[in-house]
Amino acid sequence: MTTEGEDPRPTAPPAGPARRGIVGRLSWGLADQAASSVSNFAVGIYVARSLGLTAFGVFSLAWVTYGVVLSVSRGLATDPLVVRFSGVPDASWRGAVARSSGTALGVGAAVGAACLVVGPAVGGRVGTAFACLGVMLPGLLLQDAWRYSFFAAGTGRKAFVNDLVWGVALVPAMVVAARVGSVAAFVLAWGASAGVAAVYGCFQSGIRPHMTGAREWVREHRDLGYRYLVENTCVSGASQLRAYGLGAIVGVGAVGVVRGAELLLGPFLAVLMGLSLVTVAEAARVLRRAPHRLAAFCLLLGGAQAAAALLWGAALLLVPDPFGRLVLGDVWHSASQLIVPATLGVAGAGLGTGAAAGLRALGAARRSLRCQLFASACYAGGGIGGAAVAGTVGSAWGVAAATVGSSAVWWLHLRSAVRGHHQEPIREVRTP
Numbered sequence: 001m002t003t004e005g006e007d008p009r010p011t012a013p014p015a016g017p018a019r020r021g022i023v024g025r026l027s028w029g030l031a032d033q034a035a036s037s038v039s040n041f042a043v044g045i046y047v048a049r050s051l052g053l054t055a056f057g058v059f060s061l062a063w064v065t066y067g068v069v070l071s072v073s074r075g076l077a078t079d080p081l082v083v084r085f086s087g088v089p090d091a092s093w094r095g096a097v098a099r100s101s102g103t104a105l106g107v108g109a110a111v112g113a114a115c116l117v118v119g120p121a122v123g124g125r126v127g128t129a130f131a132c133l134g135v136m137l138p139g140l141l142l143q144d145a146w147r148y149s150f151f152a153a154g155t156g157r158k159a160f161v162n163d164l165v166w167g168v169a170l171v172p173a174m175v176v177a178a179r180v181g182s183v184a185a186f187v188l189a190w191g192a193s194a195g196v197a198a199v200y201g202c203f204q205s206g207i208r209p210h211m212t213g214a215r216e217w218v219r220e221h222r223d224l225g226y227r228y229l230v231e232n233t234c235v236s237g238a239s240q241l242r243a244y245g246l247g248a249i250v251g252v253g254a255v256g257v258v259r260g261a262e263l264l265l266g267p268f269l270a271v272l273m274g275l276s277l278v279t280v281a282e283a284a285r286v287l288r289r290a291p292h293r294l295a296a297f298c299l300l301l302g303g304a305q306a307a308a309a310l311l312w313g314a315a316l317l318l319v320p321d322p323f324g325r326l327v328l329g330d331v332w333h334s335a336s337q338l339i340v341p342a343t344l345g346v347a348g349a350g351l352g353t354g355a356a357a358g359l360r361a362l363g364a365a366r367r368s369l370r371c372q373l374f375a376s377a378c379y380a381g382g383g384i385g386g387a388a389v390a391g392t393v394g395s396a397w398g399v400a401a402a403t404v405g406s407s408a409v410w411w412l413h414l415r416s417a418v419r420g421h422h423q424e425p426i427r428e429v430r431t432p
Contacts, residue, residue, distance in 0.1 A: 039167040043174065044263045047186050048256070049329045050178055055125070056331065057247065057256035058183050062129040064236075064243045064255075066140065069111045071236040073141045075229030077103035078148035079280075080221035083360055086152045086284050097149045097205065099213035104145035106214045108138035128184045136191020139198045142209065146201030158204050165200050169193035227365035234376035242383035246395055249384070254392045260328050260335030261342045261396070264316055265309075279353065283361035294358055295418050302354020302407075306347040313343025334392065341396035348404035355410035364417040371413050375406035 048056045081100040085093050115134025119127045143166065150159040173189035202208060218225055247255045279301055286297045316339045324332040352375070359368040379402045386398025 039163070039170055043170065043186070043190055044259065045327060046174055046178070047183075048260065048263075048331050050181065051183060051186075054253050054256070055183050056259065057252035057254070058125050058129055059186060060255045060259040061126060061243060061247070061252075062133050062183070062187055063259070064240045065130065066133060066137070068233065068236040068240050069107070069137060070141065070144060071232035072111070072229060073104045073107040073144065074148070075232040076107060076218055076225045077101070078145055079228040079232070079360070080217075080224045082148055082152045082280050083224060083284060083363060084221070086280075087154060087288075090153075093149075093153050094205075094207055096217075097152075098207050098210045099217035101142060101145045101149065101207065101209035102211040103214040103217050104141045105138055105209045106211045108141035109211075112137035125183050128182075129187050132184045132187040133191065136188065136195065139195030140191055142198040143194045143201060145209075146198065146205065149205065162197050162201050162204060166193055166197035169196040224363065224365050227369045228360075231365075231369045231372040234372050238376035238380040238383075241380045242387075242395065242399070245380075245384035246387045246392065249387045250391050250395075254387075254395075256331060257334040257392050258338065258396070260331035261338035263328065264335060264339060265312065265342055265346055279357035280360045283357045287361045291421065294361065295414065298354040298358035298414065300354070301357060302351040302411075305350030305353065309343060309347035309350050313339060313347075316343070337393055338396040341393070341400040345396070345400040345403040348400065348407045352403070352407035352410040355407070355414040358414045359410070359417055362417050362421055364413075367413045367417050371406070371410050374409055375402070378402035378406050 047059050051059070077100045081096055085096045088096075112134040115130050115137065119129075119131030119134060121127065122130060143162065146162055147159040150156060150162070170190070170193040173193045174186070177185040177189035243255050243258070246258065283294060283297060287294050319336075321332070321336075324336055328335060356368060356371070359371070379399055382398030382400075382402035383395045384398075386394035386396070388394075390397070
């Protein structure tokens, strides 16, 4: 309750300390994603050079499939955690993390079992890779859940250390996989090293995942979780659909070419993904402390990411062919032709993520779902339609156009959501 004359609105903390806190948490997000992306980049380069274009395409299909499952896990488990349990008391956070991480582990076990059934039915190298992925999914998803849990608590340093553990474990695993020389060996090595980091996360947090609490977690947060599930699955599902369509129209090698272009953008994507780890949590904090600053905060995030993407793409155009072949081998020649459209696509995505962070902080799940459905449909349609018209290069340009156009839709919805929020009473964070 408030007394007469008291302003019921939350007051913002001093600008200096608040700004330093945001910068510190964003810095840990960047550092963590740098560690993660360096590992992913090293794996991609190692597989591309070790197995060749076609086998790299098979590995990329498994990678894209993992991305879909990861999106399911985040939608049900960690996205509601970040929205509703960022900056809450420790007791509330610990109880939420136990159920959230248990949900992620349950998703990995369920989908992993399905992969073990589907893999042998598909057969060949693709089927074997899928079966191996199924074995590794629980550890992969649990490791990711720890990262988001630590950022929700504002302890990004722990997420950074966890990813370092994964990277260190990758080194001997990749050496063994290279001696075997198969796609399955690399999938197992990549997943097993993530499992090591997942176990270490239990010791870092002092929390044991409660799979028995998964049903309660999903039910309690179904208003956000189900929409975020659909939203996230649309993102990764559109990417998977494009990859499968590109493989069917042009060939499996084309999937490897697209993945090669993504590897070229890897350092910038590290920045983009690193910021995404903390942007929703930070936007939620801004909303609580100074709601009128949310739109400007999101615009700064999105604009900075878009500008950085354009600068990185311009630098890639100056890379000499000998150095490119040294990094990507036979994949370089084809992947280098996708630098311009891939850069524009990432710049559009970076701009849109600023608005997406704002919508999630506002809890505007319906609006963000509409935006993501539209963006995913454009992505898949542009990618597959472009492939049918002009092959791999056409697919890249189709995706670029779709991503830039979708970014405008995100910002239109954020503007409407911010206006609506200012007309409503300030909502409190839900705690158990």
